[in-house]
Amino acid sequence: MSQSYNRGLIEDYGRWKEFSAGMWAWIFHKFTGWMLIGYLFTHIAVLSTAIGAAQGETVEVFAEDLPNVEGTGLTEVDIYTATLGGLEGLFIVRLLEVGLLAVAVFHILNGLRLLMIDLGIGLEAQDKSFYASLILTGIITVASVPTFLKGVGF
Amino acid sequence: MAERYSSFAPGGTAWLLQRITAAFLVVVLAFHFFQLHFVNHAAEVTFMGTRARMENVGYFLTMVLFLIAGTFHGVNGVYNALVNQGLSGTPKKVVLAVLTIASVALIVQGIWVALAMAGMI
Numbered sequence: 001m002s003q004s005y006n007r008g009l010i011e012d013y014g015r016w017k018e019f020s021a022g023m024w025a026w027i028f029h030k031f032t033g034w035m036l037i038g039y040l041f042t043h044i045a046v047l048s049t050a051i052g053a054a055q056g057e058t059v060e061v062f063a064e065d066l067p068n069v070e071g072t073g074l075t076e077v078d079i080y081t082a083t084l085g086g087l088e089g090l091f092i093v094r095l096l097e098v099g100l101l102a103v104a105v106f107h108i109l110n111g112l113r114l115l116m117i118d119l120g121i122g123l124e125a126q127d128k129s130f131y132a133s134l135i136l137t138g139i140i141t142v143a144s145v146p147t148f149l150k151g152v153g154f
Numbered sequence: 155m156a157e158r159y160s161s162f163a164p165g166g167t168a169w170l171l172q173r174i175t176a177a178f179l180v181v182v183l184a185f186h187f188f189q190l191h192f193v194n195h196a197a198e199v200t201f202m203g204t205r206a207r208m209e210n211v212g213y214f215l216t217m218v219l220f221l222i223a224g225t226f227h228g229v230n231g232v233y234n235a236l237v238n239q240g241l242s243g244t245p246k247k248v249v250l251a252v253l254t255i256a257s258v259a260l261i262v263q264g265i266w267v268a269l270a271m272a273g274m275i
Contacts, residue, residue: 030235037228041256044221044264047271053201054270067197080201088197097196104187108180115176144191151197
């Protein structure tokens with residue numbers, strides 16, 4: 001026998017003060033999903049510099065400015081390496097990457113929770129597994145900060 | 155009003171594909187983050203390093219499948235979220251058409267990028 005819940009109209013976000021754990025999980029999953037698909041389009045746009053690099057397109061950069069270029073002074077590097085290095089040299093980009101990790105980890109962990117719910121496993125603990133997803137996301141994110149900010153703060 | 159906690163009509167093809175791609179993406183997204191932030195650091199990525207990885211056929215195919223599965227999962231999720239919010243009629247058809255075109259464009263562009271990375275074009 002399938003079980004259903006009286007959730008009311010969750011799409012009415014003005015009711016957020018009445019939301020339970022499952023409703024918050026639903027909203028967090030949706031918002032992290034929006035961020036991830038938005039990022040995918042940006043990601044492919046940035047990686048598209050590989051097309052220019054494959055065709056021999058280069059730019060002159062100061063090697064000291066890019067974390068992925070060795071040597072010193074004005075150096076000619078391919079457009080892909082220069083673009084990625086230019087972005088990775090910025091503190092704000094590294095910080096946003098930590099945010100992206102947090103968003104991706106939560107979406108993965110809550111996604112596993114949703115797959116379990118779809119299979120009917122652990123339905124009675126769905127609120128606890130949401131809290132576990134949040135806590136584990138927090139731990140993994142904090143533990144990743146030194147790796148993600150290496151060279152721009154750590 | 156009693157409803158399921160889901161944006162999807164249960165039992166449909168979109169519902170099933172969303173879950174199949176989810177199971178694949180859980181593994182590959184975790185691998186992708188681990189590979190490019192912990193094994194290789196994002197700040198040390200160069201074109202030659204990317205080419206070396208993409209020249210491996212297994213890695214190349216995994217990344218192309220990752221792109222296709224990620225695009226479908228993401229865009230299908232957005233579409234169903236909008237339908238869930240009450241999108242219907244002509245706007246629903248327009249949104250579906252726009253999202254489909256955007257998905258195809260992203261996949262074509264992504265495969266072009268992958269081929270360039272692997273040195274195949």
